[in-house]
Amino acid sequence: MSDSKRTNVRWAVAVVLSLSYMVMFLGRTVFSVSGPSIMKEYGWTSTQFGYASTAFFIGYMISMIPSGAIADKYGATKVLIISLLLSGIFTFFTPIIGISIGLMILVRVFEGIAQGCIVPGAMSNLGRWIPKKESGIACGLVQAGCPLGSAITIYLAAALLPIIGWKKLFFVYALFFPIWCIIWALIGKSDPSEHKKVNKAELAYIHQKEKVQAVVMNTDITKSDVLRTPAVWFMCLSYACATYMYFFCTTWLPNYFIIGRGMKISAGAVPYIVGFFTYFIGGFVADAASNKFGDKIGRKLVQVVGMIGAAVLIFLGASATNPTIVIAAVSLSYGFLCLTMSGYFSVAPSICPTLAGVYAGLAGVLGSIAGILAPTITGIVVDAGLKAGANNATAYGYALWICAGICALGSILALVAKLDPIKHRAVEEDKIVKD
Incomplete structure (x- = not known):
């Protein structure tokens, strides 16, 4: 292979990482679209279904930061493959084990632990493969797999649920996880230097970021340097506000359209289709705004x-x-929300590129807390509205109003964050002494 013309293997890797997000959301959204059938079969209230949905995010939060640190240190391949294989196993066993609310909560916690490793692993891997100036576009491409997975889930559910029922639907979706692992084994690597099809020109292009950023920041920053930076917390809390609504949409939006508005299940796919395209737009806008x-x-x-x-x-x-x-309105709202996602994760390459997994892990933990709150609060609010005499549309509408307020708060948090490159504490203390 000639080294004069740069290869573009990094984009093939980004596409496969996007597929990991797609598969991840296939496994998440299948529980949501099965919600009406599950509640009917077991006689659960909206609050109980909210508890079962919340259980996933409890497990998700547990594995976020450790998996990001492991991926940063040892590479993402093992983290990703193990987490996706385990996710497939727990998806398969969900209808078998989850025959009561307690057992369903248990199996959803374990699936959350498995899936909690995917985002930090993928973002850590992306940080090694993508130059900073392409980070927004790359993050948008990878995260576009989320709404794509949700949209595919809804369309498949609309076709398959009446034929095979909700339990067998989980068995079908479990197959996607090992298929992704095979694809990654063929195409992906933890580091571009390990990939046989990456030539010297592409490798030099990828590593340009290290030369440029070394001038403005220390490459020896530590985990504590990242975690003590106010801007990191402001942006991660802002991201948590975004994920509150995001996970409301993941867990409750199909029910909102079906139960709250009396629409067909396929109507719930429209927001995810809009979100798929705005992820890409958000990546371009984030990079363009950074350049300007x-x-x-x-x-x-x-x-x-x-x-x-x-x-x-x-x-x-x-x-x-x-x-x-x-x-x-709901679809465009979700589109604006997805517009922000690549921007949130393109922050790390700008302020802490060597510890992008730690940043992603913290964002994931705070996002998981929001994910824990969103399904539970929604279920409680809907049941409270119905008990107070509100109709389905109004009761669900209250939950959407809460999303609106939290998104407004997230905008304020992002506005006040000061995105300066993170420096190692020792260097900053030395500068103070000299001054």
Whole structure:
């Protein structure tokens, strides 16, 4: 292979990582679209279904930071393969084990632990493969797998649920996990230097970021340096606000359209289709804004604007009565929300590129807390609304109003974050002494 023309293996790796997100959300959303059938078969209330949905995120939170640190130190391949294989196993056993609310909570916790390793592993891997100037686009490409997985789940569920039932639907979806592992074994590597098809020109292009960033930041920053930085916490808390609504959509949006609005299950796929495209747009916008305004402003601009748009539109979707307006407003709101996601994860390559997995792990933990709260609060709010005499649309609408308020808060948190490159504590203390 000639080294004069740069190869583009990094984008093939990014596509496979995007497929890991797609498969991850196939496993998540199948529980959501099966919600009405599960609640009917076992006689669960909305609150009980919310508890079962929440259980996933408890497990998800447990494995986030450790898996990111492990992937940063030892490479992402083993982390990703083990986590996806275990996710497939727990997806398969969900309808077998989860015959009571207690057992369903247990199996969902274990699946959450397995899936909690996927995002830090993928982001750590992406940090080794993608130059900073392409990080927004790459993050958008990878994360676009999330709504794609949700949309595929809903369309397949609409076709298969009446034929095979909800239990066998889990068996079908469990097959996607080992298939991804085979694809990764053929295409992916933990580091570009390990890949036989990456030539010297591409390797040099990827490693340009290290030469440039070494001028403005220390390469020996530690985990504690990252965790004590206020901007990291502001951005990760802002991300948690985004994930509150995001996981509301993952766990409850199909029920909102089916039960709350009396629509067909396929209507619930529209927001995910919109989100799939806005993930890509968000990546381009994040990189373009960074180039024009610098990382301090550009890396958070899309989050500030996107979260405000999501808040306004989800409020309109909850308040509207016309079905077309409801679908359009909720779908556009989800689109604005997805617009922000690549921006959130492109922050790490700008301020702590050598510890992107740690940043992703912290963001994932705080996002998981939001994921724990969103399904539970939604179930409680819906049941409380129904008991107070509200109809289904109004009761579910209250939950959407909460999403709107939390998204507005997330926009404010991103606005106040100061995105300076993180420096090692010893260097900063030495500078203070000299001054």
